[in-house]
Amino acid sequence: MSENHLIHMSEDKSDLGKVEISPEVIEIIAGIAASELDGVAMLRGNFASGVAERLGRKSSHGKGVKVDLGDDGVNIEVFLITNYGVSIPDVCHKVQENIVQTLKNMTAINVLSVDVHVVGVHFEDKNESEAPKKEQGI
Template sequence: MECKVKNEYGTIYIAEDVMLKVVGYAALECYGIVAMSGQRATDGIVEWLGRENLTKGVQIRNVGDMLDVDLYIIVEYGISISEVCKTIIETVRYKLESTTGVKVRKISISVEGIRI
């Protein structure tokens, strides 16, 4: 899936991998997040993913001309999960919209684990 951005100069096509990396790096910049997490649906085992595989903890879907973003994260123990998620939502929305020009409709966060 690639995203199209139209402006007065023409059409820009942005690869899905680029958008996934923008979201992943923006999320990892936020205080309180330890890692991205991928979940295998077949056995429910949660994998911890470092910076090299951070796109596996992110899913995006086109909804019309906007995006829905799903994040799977692991947070640090002792930090307010709701505040971490609020910060991630604000940061990811800003970075994705300012970097790619694509509007974000919704960001959903699934906290898959906590690191002690």
């Protein structure tokens, strides 16, 4: 693994230069890929990532995603909250597939594993469920 913690893309035969991808970019891509699926309420970071986000040092798109660089590829951990009433195994499987497919399409990086940690369930607020009834005159 390199000292500057950048992922070096495979060298092609062109002499245009080299491509390096920062782990933060992978976190953002994986975070967006996970949060765009139905059944995922939100991604959940830890205390340190929340402080870094408030200080403007980290984007909120990468919150809840941890990337470990290896010699063979990357290992990704995702911490998320699901919506109430969805099949958690199905949502987690879709998250894994979407992250791997998105990273393969955008970066051609070898993803070794995507570990999904469900850390909570989001229940619908009482006000959200009553709002449509009030508008309909019920």
